[in-house]
Amino acid sequence: xxxxxxxxxxxxxxxxxxxxxxxxxxxxxxxxxxxxxxxxxxxxxxxxxxxxxxxxxxxxxxxxxxxxxxxxxxxxxxxxxxxxxxxxxxxxxxxxxxxxxxxxxxxxxxxxxxxxxxxxxxxxxxxxxxxxxxxxxxxxxxxxxxxxxxxxxxxxxxxxxxxxxxxxxxxxxxxxxxxxxxxxxxxxxxxxxxxxxxxxxxxxxxxxxxxxxxxxxxxxxxxxxxxxxxxxxxxxxxxxxxxxxxxxxxxxxxxxxxxxxxxxxxxxxxxxxxxxxxxxxxxxxxxxxxxxxxxxxxxxxxxxxxxxxxxxxxxxxxxxxxxxxxxxxxxxxxxxxxxx
Ligand SMILES: *[C@@H]1O[C@H](CO)[C@@H](O)[C@H](O)[C@H]1NC(C)=O
Numbered sequence: 316x317x318x319x320x321x322x323x324x325x326x327x328x329x330x331x332x333x334x335x336x337x338x339x340x341x342x343x344x345x346x347x348x349x350x351x352x353x354x355x356x357x358x359x360x361x362x363x364x365x366x367x368x369x370x371x372x373x374x375x376x377x378x379x380x381x382x383x384x385x386x387x388x389x390x391x392x393x394x395x396x397x398x399x400x401x402x403x404x405x406x407x408x409x410x411x412x413x414x415x416x417x418x419x420x421x422x423x424x425x426x427x428x429x430x431x432x433x434x435x436x437x438x439x440x441x442x443x444x445x446x447x448x449x450x451x452x453x454x455x456x457x458x459x460x461x462x463x464x465x466x467x468x469x470x471x472x473x474x475x476x477x478x479x480x481x482x483x484x485x486x487x488x489x490x491x492x493x494x495x496x497x498x499x500x501x502x503x504x505x506x507x508x509x510x511x512x513x514x515x516x517x518x519x520x521x522x523x524x525x526x527x528x529x530x531x532x533x534x535x536x537x538x539x540x541x542x543x544x545x546x547x548x549x550x551x552x553x554x555x556x557x558x559x560x561x562x563x564x565x566x567x568x569x570x571x572x573x574x575x576x577x578x579x580x581x582x583x584x585x586x587x588x589x590x591x592x593x594x595x596x597x598x599x600x601x602x603x604x605x606x607x608x609x610x611x612x613x614x615x616x617x618x619x620x621x622x623x624x625x626x627x628x629x630x631x632x633x634x635x636x637x638x639x640x641x642x643x644x645x646x647x648x649x650x651x652x653x654x655x
Contacts, residue, residue: 319343320368321395322632325355326377326402330618331625335371338629341636342369352382359391369398369635371628374408384409389417398641400631402624404428404485404615405565407538411647420648422631422641426484427623432563432614433488436533439561439587440477440493442608444531445469446585452605466606470559473497478529479517480545481505481536481564487515489533501525505541526553531561538565546570551577557584563614566591575600578607589614 322342328335338344345367349355358364370392372381381388384399389410399421401409406423414421442448449466453459477493479486479502490500500517503525520528532554536542546560547570560583562569571592577583579600587608591597594612601607615621627643634642644652 318366320636321345321364321366322369322371322636323347323364323367324371324373325380326373326375328373328625328629330622331629334626334629338633338636341633347380349380352380352388355380356388356391359393362393364396365393366395367393368395369400369632370396371632372399372401373625373628374402377402378408384414386410386413389413389419392417392419397639398422398632398635400628400635400641402628404432405537406645407565407567411645415648415651420635420641420652421645422628422643423645424624424627425643427627428615428620429484429488431617431620432485432535433492435589435610435614436485436489436535436561436563436587437492437496439563439589439608439610440472440531440533440559441496443559443561443585443587444472444475446606448608449605471497472531475499475530476501476528478502478520478525478532480522480525480532480534482514482517483535485563486533486535487513487517489535490515490517498531501528505536523553526550527555529558530555531559534560534562534564534568536564536568538567542568544568544570546574548573548576551582554582556582558582559585559587561587563589566594571598571601574598578604 319342322338322344324335324346347355347358349358396419399419401421401423404423404425406421409421411421446466446469453462475498477498477500479490479500482502482504493500501520502517503520503522545568551573575598585606589610590612601609631641631643634640640652
């Protein structure tokens, strides 16, 4: 009898351990004892993971043992590794070109995060428009509605223009939710739609027009070398005075220092943020500002969505083991997966 391929679980499954166990007829399921990246690399070098074909990267709890999947880590992996199945929609923690160069395919979890992330964006839009954070702080401080002097009155979403930067699954989901609140939707996508139906009726505008015409701007694009700091001083200067900005994508797409300057100058009225450049550190100019609404990266933190993400990730491991391919390969490698 031939030996079964190995599948390595990094991090802890919270919802779909049974599904993982269900892979045991087709794979030897192994884990790592590493408590740090140095220990994990050491395990790899000692051959502890030789024979591993697929890695189930249960991020973010795997991060302690891996850190970024950068060129150094990818080079340390055993030569048998062909697949990394990442438990997240965003995969900026993985150097995809380094994986491609080593013949490793990467999967992520799009779609299953759309509702929870768009819900978070909608919450932040309402919170930032209405200035709810002031009230939340005031009531806890025992001063009922407001400190003296009172904070500025908020604004209604009805009739406001929402600009969506990045109209993928999350952006489209948000579009439909924001329309229920009476918002008019504009969007900009770096890859212009070939298929108009993908826009779901939203109006396409150029990047500068999006900045100039939005009352509220929502960032819904992935972080990669092309999108890092895509919103910085130049871009703030092109926006309407008093704009509201919401970021549920990745902190790295917006220059946090420039954002604090734009808030302090009054260009940006308020923000709702779920993500930051150097998590868990947040710019002190944001933490000390009672008007802005800040969440500690909770976009997909629901039982339902976390469960779907783990099922998606394990589903990719199964496809890797059974068919030698992935269900949801990252777009950069779609052509490679298609050729398998
Ligand atoms: C925007 O671009 C992404 C890929 O970058 C694509 O998946 C999405 O369908 C595009 N949206 C539209 C409306 O074309």
